[in-house]
Amino acid sequence: MRTRLAIKFDALLERSFPERRLFLRSDTDTRFIRLRPITQLIGFTGSALVVAWAIVATAILLMDSIGSGNFREQAKRDQKTYENRLNVLSSERDTRATEASASQQRFNLALEQISVMQSQLLSSETARRELETGIEVIQANLRKALKERDSARQDTETLQQANDAAPAANGALAEAGTSVGDTLGFLSAALADTAQERDQISSDAVGALMQADDLALQIKLMRDQNEQIFRQLEDAMTVSVKPLDKMFRAAGMNTDTIINQVRRGYSGQGGPLTPLSFSTQGEEPGADEQRANRILGQLDRLNLYRIAASKAPFANPVHNAVRYTSGFGYRRDPKTGGRRLHKGSDFAGPVGTPIYSTADGVVVHAGWGSGYGRLIKIKHAFGIETRYAHLSKIRVSVGQRVSRGDRIGDMGNSGRSTGTHLHYEVRVDGAAVNPMIYIKAANDVF
Known part of the structure; x- marks a missing residue:
């Protein structure tokens, strides 16, 4: 029964893949290799699979390349928009500060x-x-x-x-x-x-x-x-x-x-x-x-x-033009690729960019911190603490009192970092909060 089925199957294959012979000739001898229909079918199928895989892989690579290019362009546009927005906010902040100073002078004169x-x-x-x-x-x-x-x-x-x-009174009258x-x-x-x-x-x-x-x-x-x-x-x-x-x-x-x-x-x-x-x-x-x-x-x-x-930390830690590369919240870890909580905000810029204290306080740490690299911690009022990480240089010491706007360090790439940037944290009673809450809240005042 198997022989009959094999014979019929070979007959069907003969129609599309007739038996062929591949001759190999040398100087002294001539030999040939018989290519049966089943062998040709296997070879054709394998070749078709290889070609199909190559086509699919090429298409995937092309789509990924196109998508990556669009993402980079979009990231550049977003970066440009954010930088323009930061410049506008900085200009508005300076205008508000000038108006507040003028209002204070008018108030003193009126008083x-x-x-x-x-x-x-x-x-x-x-x-x-x-x-x-x-x-x-x-x-x-x-x-x-x-x-x-x-x-x-x-x-x-x-x-x-x-x-x-x-009228005729006596002489006395x-x-x-x-x-x-x-x-x-x-x-x-x-x-x-x-x-x-x-x-x-x-x-x-x-x-x-x-x-x-x-x-x-x-x-x-x-x-x-x-x-x-x-x-x-x-x-x-x-x-x-x-x-x-x-x-x-x-x-x-x-x-x-x-x-x-x-x-x-x-x-x-x-x-x-x-x-x-x-x-x-x-x-x-x-x-x-x-x-x-x-x-x-x-x-x-x-x-x-x-x-x-x-x-309170209502000021911006960086006054120069920088790129806002990462915000507060869960994100893909740049080192491991896993999903982790990012407890601060990242500002990328050139090495040596000045870093300023965002509020009055006392320096409680100025040295190397695990993962943070060169780290500065400043204790403020109301249970608030700010952290400035990945610095290239520290310009303050522990116990030193600083005021808002004092230069405390320089931007760098120390510690667990993929590039030059400032990692800025705000903690209230030990719990990390979004630093941009304070920075955005002060945009209309300072």
């Missing part, structure tokens, strides 16, 4: 104007009170003079009636007539002096009232100016405080806790300002005093925000 206006207001109020007291004294003297004048008139009329009623006439002359002169003094007092009172009206107008104008200054200061404080409050909240920091901590721990500067009190008679503060105290409270809060901002 000086408030002090001058308040001193003038106090002087005007004192002069007005003294003028009111003088007017009251003049009015009291005028009333007293009028009463004396009326009393003298009554005495004169009484004496005149008595003189008219007794006739002799007294001369004395009465002298008395009447004296009283008339006294009344004339009193009337003149009354007219003078009345004129002085009218002048005092006019001066009081002028002072009232000046006080009203000063109050209007104070109102305008208060509004400008309140607007300036709103514009200055709100961006800082938004910056801290965007970074995930509780503003009340931060302010209270700075107020408790900061000595020498940043303490609460003494509220204003314009009253010297134990009176309750007025509306202006309350508004001034509110502005001083906001100024104190702005100062505390400024201190807190200098202690």
Whole structure:
């Protein structure tokens, strides 16, 4: 049965692959190799498989090459876009810093104007009170003079009636007539002096009232100016405080806790300002005093925000143009290819690029770190720590206090690294957080 099937199969193959002979001739002999149909089929099949594999492999390589080229072009475009964005953000940051400085200068000038206006207001109020007291004294003297004048008139009329009623009195009364006439002359002169003094007092009172009206107008104008200054200061404080409050909240920091901590721990500067009190008679503060105290409270809060901002890592560790090569989060490890958590942000640039501290703090580590290479750790307030890794040179020492913007090292390629870059970390209470949260939060302020 097998023989018949083999014969039929060979017959079918003979149609497509007839038996062939391959002759091998030498100088002394001639031989041949018989190529049966089954042998030709195996050879053809093997050749077809090799050709198909070559075609598929070539196609895969071509597609991978094309895809890699597109990816590189896309990466270059993304890099260019990111660099342009960084330049724009840097320009905006410088503009915001200039505007903040100008606003602070305007605020200081307005505060000086408030002090001058308040001193003038106090002087005007004192002069007005003294003028009111003088007017009251003049009015009291005028009333007293009028009463004396009326009393003298009554005495004169009484004496005149008595003189008219007794024209033929005895000799003693006739002799007294001369004395009465002298008395009447004296009283008339006294009344004339009193009337003149009354007219003078009345004129002085009218002048005092006019001066009081002028002072009232000046006080009203000063109050209007104070109102305008208060509004400008309140607007300036709103514009200055709100961006800082938004910056801290965007970074995930509780503003009340931060302010209270700075107020408790900061000595020498940043303490609460003494509220204003314009009253010297134990009176309750007025509306202006309350508004001034509110502005001083906001100024104190702005100062505390400024201190807190200098202690938190809101600045960029690299000021030069760099390439942002890797962000915070899970990524493919550049060494092993496995998926691992990247606990910071990478900024690539030339060797020796200056690295700056992003906040005020104390250096707690400055040396070699496993995997980090040359590493700097800086301890900041609020439980924050920043790390600067893979450096080529360290410019600080352990225990040294640094301020924001101080140069602490140079970019390098030390440790577990594939190229020159800065690995920048931010840790809060020991847990790594995304550094870009702080950098982005400060874009609209610094």
